[in-house]
Amino acid sequence: MATWDKTLISRYGGPGPRYTSYPPAPQFHEEVSESDYAEAIDAGNAARRPLSLYVHIPFCSTVCYYCACNRVVTANHGRAAEYLKRLKQEIGLRAEQVDSQRPVTQIHWGGGTPTFLSDAQITELV
Numbered sequence: 001m002a003t004w005d006k007t008l009i010s011r012y013g014g015p016g017p018r019y020t021s022y023p024p025a026p027q028f029h030e031e032v033s034e035s036d037y038a039e040a041i042d043a044g045n046a047a048r049r050p051l052s053l054y055v056h057i058p059f060c061s062t063v064c065y066y067c068a069c070n071r072v073v074t075a076n077h078g079r080a081a082e083y084l085k086r087l088k089q090e091i092g093l094r095a096e097q098v099d100s101q102r103p104v105t106q107i108h109w110g111g112g113t114p115t116f117l118s119d120a121q122i123t124e125l126v
């Protein structure tokens, strides 16, 4: 006979964020300031907390109509080069804030379709 855990049901029984995004979109609001962000990074640096990295590659060659990802549907693979240039700038800016001794324990690539990139672009990004 099944047993029902009311606490568990109430915890997961409502709408939730999409699992692919962390922090999820509802967590982005104006009450989280730049200084909050900097303080969180400093606290992570002080604790040498391991890092999980997410890299968003937004391009898809074809559209899937059920998909709600933030993606750009295009057959033009040339668009990736400009995106990667700006992505590298962002990585550089973030890297300046993070203690380089913190271990990276997880890397997640999402999109979009990360294999939209060429082998050479993937190698360079890694």
Ligand code: SF4
Pocket (backbone or CB within 6 Å): 059, 060, 062, 063, 064, 067, 068, 069, 071, 111, 112, 113
């Ligand atoms: S992100 Fe994945 S599911 Fe969404 S359109 Fe691109 S290939 Fe399809």
